Amino acid sequence: MSSDFSNLRLDFPVLDQHVGGRPLVYLDNAATTHKPRAVIDALARFYERDNSNVHRGLHALSMRATDGYEAARARTAKFLHAADPAEIVFTSGTTASINLVAQGWARANLRPGDVVICTEMEHHSNMVPWQIVCEQTGATLRYIPVTGDDAEGGLDLAAYEEMLNDSVKVVAFTHISNTLGTINPATEICAKAKAAGAITVVDGAQSAGHENVDVQAMGCDFYAFSGHKMAAPTGIGVLYGRRELLDSMDPWQGGGGMINIVNYEGSEWKPSPERFEAGTPNVADAIGLHAAMDYLDQVSRPAIGKHESTLAAQAYDALSQLPGIRLLGPRAGQPRAGLVSFAFADVHAHDVVTFADQDGVALRGGHHCNQPLMKKLGLPSTTRASFYLYNTEEDVAALVASMQRILKFFGA
Numbered sequence: 377m378s379s380d381f382s383n384l385r386l387d388f389p390v391l392d393q394h395v396g397g398r399p400l401v402y403l404d405n406a407a408t409t410h411k412p413r414a415v416i417d418a419l420a421r422f423y424e425r426d427n428s429n430v431h432r433g434l435h436a437l438s439m440r441a442t443d444g445y446e447a448a449r450a451r452t453a454k455f456l457h458a459a460d461p462a463e464i465v466f467t468s469g470t471t472a473s474i475n476l477v478a479q480g481w482a483r484a485n486l487r488p489g490d491v492v493i494c495t496e497m498e499h500h501s502n503m504v505p506w507q508i509v510c511e512q513t514g515a516t517l518r519y520i521p522v523t524g525d526d527a528e529g530g531l532d533l534a535a536y537e538e539m540l541n542d543s544v545k546v547v548a549f550t551h552i553s554n555t556l557g558t559i560n561p562a563t564e565i566c567a568k569a570k571a572a573g574a575i576t577v578v579d580g581a582q583s584a585g586h587e588n589v590d591v592q593a594m595g596c597d598f599y600a601f602s603g604h605k606m607a608a609p610t611g612i613g614v615l616y617g618r619r620e621l622l623d624s625m626d627p628w629q630g631g632g633g634m635i636n637i638v639n640y641e642g643s644e645w646k647p648s649p650e651r652f653e654a655g656t657p658n659v660a661d662a663i664g665l666h667a668a669m670d671y672l673d674q675v676s677r678p679a680i681g682k683h684e685s686t687l688a689a690q691a692y693d694a695l696s697q698l699p700g701i702r703l704l705g706p707r708a709g710q711p712r713a714g715l716v717s718f719a720f721a722d723v724h725a726h727d728v729v730t731f732a733d734q735d736g737v738a739l740r741g742g743h744h745c746n747q748p749l750m751k752k753l754g755l756p757s758t759t760r761a762s763f764y765l766y767n768t769e770e771d772v773a774a775l776v777a778s779m780q781r782i783l784k785f786f787g788a
């Protein structure tokens with residue numbers, strides 16, 4: 377494996393192709409990332425040599441599959457600096473992880489009059505589960521406002537402090553915004569919530585594979601992420617939960633694998649994390665996730681975050697020169713994660729994305745599962761370019777050239 381960013385593209389077989397007659401420039405990483413050869417090989421190796429169900433088998437393949445699955449759990453604990461592998465629950469992704477907290481912890485603990493706080497910049501995955509559980513329990517959902525006409529001011533932390541009181545039971549927020557590129561001060565938000573007696577749920581979908589995450593230093597109670605957004609396969613995700621909280625929660629789903637004893641009259645479940653993993657787990661993709669974590673840490677997550685933030689800042693500066701453009705999120709010079717979201721006055725984002733595709737540039741256009749934020753900002757949609765470790769300055773140049781061509785075509 378290479379460690380020089382200019383060569384990392386070679387580790388990702390899917391990038392070795394042309395689109396529209398040009399080398400693929402993949403800038404849709406906030407939606408999903410590509411997989412390095414090391415991850416693809418780990419999956420193939422599992423299916424070719426070890427494929428079996430886990431935990432209950434006493435034959436060689438089942439024991440190897442179980443060892444691989446549990447090694448992935450231990451690796452995930454290390455990846456997040458969690459105190460104990462038992463604090464790692466495998467799920468299908470961020471969405472499933474957040475729903476598990478909402479239905480497993482919040483549904484049992486919220487009462488009418490209680491308050492859940494989330495933010496105006498949440499992905500629907502960290503908003504709708506809270507709307508559902510508030511509806512079920514009679515609790516109220518409130519939002520920390522986003523400031524600035526282009527949401528350039530980030531979260532209004534003074535307003536957050538004013539919202540905190542002993543009715544607040546949950547503070548759920550995204551670490552990095554998938555639409556704005558804002559990096560929220562997670563440690564500070566968690567500390568304030570804790571002082572008010574609330575638990576914290578961090579949506580780490582856009583941060584886990586992009587910076588060092590230390591859940592103990594962050595002080596969060598739950599942290600959720602998806603493998604597919606950090607070089608691992610689709611269909612595998614993680615919920616980190618503080619042991620004490622996980623142990624206090626009843627399972628959300630029942631079935632095989634999560635019980636100690638079953639009688640016709642009732643059942644007794646296993647401790648966490650197995651309690652939350654009913655049915656055959658996604659063994660192969662957990663093993664793929666393990667390989668992805670090794671790969672990312674070999675490159676260095678802090679270096680990855682720096683690399684993609686640098687590319688995003690370059691893109692922001694170059695795009696801001698274009699006529700009729702509106703750029704969202706932190707202004708030039710402010711900290712920004714590896715993505716840029718923008719709208720042209722006269723060209724719809726879907727046209728932008730369709731035309732960019734002709735240039736071999738893969739972007740995303742739409743509301744990015746942030747409909748309420750888009751409404752607040754008065755935008756139907758934006759175009760988003762999101763970077764990862766295999767992107768280069770040439771990719772930024774291709775993005776900007778494509779945008780210039782589109783504006784010329786539309787006479788903008």
Ligand SMILES: Cc1ncc(COP(=O)(O)O)c(C=O)c1O
Pocket residue numbers: 406407468469470471472499501502550552553554579581582602745
């Ligand atoms: C910030 C954020 N949260 C949650 C999600 C949902 O992730 P998944 O669809 O993998 O569950 C996404 C996906 O785009 C995201 O960007």
